[in-house]
Amino acid sequence: MSDKKMIITRTALQLFINKGIHAVGINEVIKQSKVAKKTLYHHFSSKDLLIISTLEYRDQLFMQWLEQRLSQASEAKSAAIELFLALDDWFNNRVTVLGDFNGCFFINACAEYKDPSCAINQCCKMHKANVQNLLGKYVDQFEADKNAAALLTKQLCILKEGAITTALVQRDLAAALKLIEVVKLLVQRH
């Protein structure tokens, strides 16, 4: 990816995260990026494609961070707990690569682009599937039964979504920590 394309993507991502997607116009993006409008449209033939680019970039950033965090867990079972400790760090702005917490970019994008057939919505679904798969690898290590493992993975993911949403809407930055005991309860039965 060229320098300018990267700058535009990063700037747009920051603006979208802070203000929402519809609320940010192309003109604001080019102004903040210090780039000509032609340059933006040279790299992205439409706003939608720029949005997709920000989603893909954010997915990369987030997954790299999460993979690294979960890999620090001493054993598979504690990866689930590590997930919620990581969320807590994210909510409380202790993760520099993720920037200031403003909810999950993908959940928020879905709130603005509801049509399940549109590319933006599908990008968001894909990101959530990526996270679920990553967590699933750890759960599979201590739960041999495929069905039980899949259900537990899913449950943990739903808990995670709840923590993120609660942290955003109610500005309850301790939401992830409040679930730690629940997570332990769920994991220890296996």
Added chain:
Amino acid sequence: MSDKKMIITRTALQLFINKGIHAVGINEVIKQSKVAKKTLYHHFSSKDLLIISTLEYRDQLFMQWLEQRLSQASEAKSAAIELFLALDDWFNNRVTVLGDFNGCFFINACAEYKDPSCAINQCCKMHKANVQNLLGKYVDQFEADKNAAALLTKQLCILKEGAITTALVQRDLAAALKLIEVVKLLVQRH
């Protein structure tokens, strides 16, 4: 509230829920409402006030429905389970008063209006507090310790947010059901 004001509020709510708030213009609202623009601006001096009106109306609808549903529970403990059965009905379009499921209007509104000091954002916070208070009344009945009751209520609420978000983003309409066993586990310890 006058007839026209009510019609406008209901129409706008429907449009906002289906398409998002920024994506719907005043002109579309008046066209669908079959009302003159002057009439809309007679009742609502700005779009923001119209949005607030739709939020308040939705809060009323939702709370009435939920109160009625939870009151059907045979005992306090089963009200928590009833909550997730109710969510499942909502997700799967078995609740006519709530309309077709398209996520939580309040979560989605927060995704578009992130500034915590703005009236719209605060309306959303208030709705979530209303739901939490309602559920708290039931939890208080079987958990005498104030702190424990508050924590459990909060945890159940986070689970609820997770189910709603998962149902929207991943179109997993069984999200609420997948938490039933977790809810039972949490409640039965008390």
Added chain:
DNA sequence: CATTAAGTAGACCAAGTTGTCTACCAATAT
């Protein structure tokens, strides 16, 4: 050397945004 890709600034376009205003109508209340 010549071509091509990537960049600049910014004018321009058609459409859409929120919101105001005129001019008129109909019912209701003092």
Added chain:
DNA sequence: ATATTGGTAGACAACTTGGTCTACTTAATG
């Protein structure tokens, strides 16, 4: 009877939207 309230249709203003285009510059590459 007259004033007020709530309503109509729609023109209009001021601005923003996504997107195109011209004219020009710069740098790398075959």
